[in-house]
Amino acid sequence: MPSIADVVASLVAAPKPVICLDTCDILEVVQCLDWEKPGTPRSVACIKPVRHLLTTLAVNPDRALVVVTDLVHTEWNQNIDGIRKKAHEFLAKIDKIVGSSYNAAGLVGTALAVYDPLASKPLVDDLVSLSTALLAQATRLDLDPALSSLALDRVMDKRRPSHDGHIKDSINFEHYLELARRLRATGFVEAVAFVSKNRKDYWEGDKDRIHPDLKPEIDDPTVQLQFFGSLTATLPNMGL
């Protein structure tokens, strides 16, 4: 697993835009098969940019470097089975809802086309494959104890993104800040982006821009880390 110094060295040798991902960005392509709230399914708009990013990198791997921390990798592995299960349950629920309408139709003689249950389709497995492919595409940063210690400071000080006491977001954030900082120190001019759909900890309310508490840190001239609330917003800004 490469350290931040290793990744910086490879990027200095072959510069390209950098996209740092949060765990939720990678899990989201499966997690979107769930309810936003009772009766309202989540948007599946997150799938398209992931597909687009992976295809673009398949055509030309030098277009961008996708980066995750080792913690993101661990979190993905901890959560994917539960999310897969929930996605299956979601499809089963949809089948049940449609089945109920079909029962009603049968009772009054309304003609409907044959319904092919979603639960029997490989949709969830295919989405898990896509999520796995995105994770596999990413370079996995080794965790640096000094940066994890800075993350702990944020927890102690109740500073974003650990203002509510959780350390994981700060561990990722500190590593991405440091990656950007070390790249800029070499004169690296390509874009370095951090993507997170985590509204509670990073967003300014419902706006997909960085929270004012964190803005000075990412805008610092020695860092210049761009923030995006989704890959949909990230890719056009990175020329992808």
Place this chain on the structure above:
Amino acid sequence: MATSAADAPLTVSTDGTAGPYVVVVSQQLGPVIDAMRTEGIGFRVDQDAVMLDGAPALAVINLGLNADVDRVQAILDRVADDLQSKGRRRLRSPTREVLIVRGNPGEMQRLRKRIDSGVHGGWDRRTDVEERFQRTLPPQAVAYCFSKLVPAVERRAAVLMQGRGSGMGEELHLSEVVPLEGHGQFDLDQRNRVVSDFRETFVKPLAQALGVRVVDRSVSAVPNLEELLSTEAMAQLRAFARAANKGDSHELDLQQWAGFIGQTHLDNAVVDLDQLEAWLADDGFTEEERRALVREFESGRRLLSAYDDERLE
């Protein structure tokens, strides 16, 4: 991306050797089937909807080799007129070309043999890209990549196709168009020119005299508000627009607008304000009203977010 029933063309296609057919968006399927049944026209609907960007947006209705094409077209024209009269007028949004090749397994296998037989229309097979592309797809998926210096855009383009269906062999659809070199993506116009070149110089010559269908259409390149908002939020927006005193807004209107704002907040919806304003313009609100409503929307959402934050702390 779905196209609306009011906008999508309804035409009998007669290319290929598998007989005439009609491609419909999902909202057109019911009215077209009903009209053809009423007129005693025989048909068969393909079991699988054709995918567009992962959305089952199109379905193919097969008419059979002996179909009366003119008669069916007359029926389709009537259905199209009816749908347009009922449909909501939509702003003209940018479109992009999609391309799908469908056929029975035997015919698609013949097509794939032709693809494997060498270079066609100046398009080179890129097996190196295919290998990387394949790794990003489900294990059973069929993947192709072709590249060419496309004269219309003066740039080398890679066109990626992937399969779908039983054994992934019954449908190939254009998955992506990506510049092979340099920075930046193709803009929509460039992308459409590449697709057009690929269709005319590669797909159509290859599909000639085979029982496969080349389905090509223009679809909206941007999702519309109806696709982005929840059904509850859209219902609130439509109710507001119906009841509003356009040109002479009333306090009651603003109360309904607040209901819409609240619903988008409950839905956690990220709303593109330009898109919202365009929707309002399309519905007949004046520029002054639109600006005021969008301002109200922004400040309402900001206030609700601040309220949520306060409650959390």
